[in-house]
Amino acid sequence: MKIETITTPFVLNISVNCYLIHLEDGFILIDTAKAGQRQAVEAALERAGCTPGRLKLIVLTHGDFDHCGNAAYLRRKFGSQIALHGDDIGMGRDGNMFYNRKQPNPILKPIFGLIFALPEADRFTPDVLLKGGDDLAAYGFGATVIELPGHCKGNVGLLTPEGDLFCGDLLGNTGKPAVWSLVDDKAAMAASVEKLKGYPITTVYPGHGAAFPISAFWAGQGN
Numbered sequence: 001m002k003i004e005t006i007t008t009p010f011v012l013n014i015s016v017n018c019y020l021i022h023l024e025d026g027f028i029l030i031d032t033a034k035a036g037q038r039q040a041v042e043a044a045l046e047r048a049g050c051t052p053g054r055l056k057l058i059v060l061t062h063g064d065f066d067h068c069g070n071a072a073y074l075r076r077k078f079g080s081q082i083a084l085h086g087d088d089i090g091m092g093r094d095g096n097m098f099y100n101r102k103q104p105n106p107i108l109k110p111i112f113g114l115i116f117a118l119p120e121a122d123r124f125t126p127d128v129l130l131k132g133g134d135d136l137a138a139y140g141f142g143a144t145v146i147e148l149p150g151h152c153k154g155n156v157g158l159l160t161p162e163g164d165l166f167c168g169d170l171l172g173n174t175g176k177p178a179v180w181s182l183v184d185d186k187a188a189m190a191a192s193v194e195k196l197k198g199y200p201i202t203t204v205y206p207g208h209g210a211a212f213p214i215s216a217f218w219a220g221q222g223n
C-alpha cells in the first residue's frame, strides 16, 4: 500500500489534502478537495494510472465542501462509490454545511450558508454509510473507521494496520500539529482527541497541512 498526498489550495494560505491509496489492484481516494480544484485532482488520479473501474471507493472523512466537492463528479467518472458517516449525510445531499451542526450566530448563518454551500450539481447521497468499527477490507483497504466528531458530527478517522491515521478535520498541521481550529462541538472535539490515546497510531494524515508523527502532536499538548 502506498499513500499519495494530493494537496490543493483552499483559502488564504491553507490547503486541503486528498489521499490516494495505491492498492495492489486499484485505488481508494480519501477526500476529494473543493470543486474548483477538480482538474488537479483528476490529473493526479490519471498520473497514478487510476482509470474508470479502478477507483474502488471514495471515502469522505466528513461532509464539508472542501473535502467532498468532487465526490459526485469522480463517482460518475470512475464508476466508484462514495462512503460517508451517516451524521453528515445532509451536507452532501442538501449541500448544507450546517446540517447537524450546532446553530451558529443567526446573522452570520445565512451568509456562510451561501458562501459554503455545495453547488447543486455536486450534491450526492452516499452509497456506503460509515460507522465506528467498520473496516474497509471489502474494498481491499484494511483500515478501520473511528468516529471522531467535534469539527462536525460525522467526522471520521481511518486507521490502517500500519498505524496511519487519516483524521479528517480533527487535527491539522498549519504551522504545527494541533487540534483543528474550526470546532462545532468543543466537548466532542476534546473527547475525540482523548479517544486517539486508545489506538496504535504512528503517523497522522490531516485534512489540512503535512503529515506528522502523532508524538509531535502529544508533545505540543504537554503530554
Ligand SMILES: [Zn+2]
Pocket: 016, 064, 066, 067, 169, 207, 208
Ligand atoms: Zn476542512
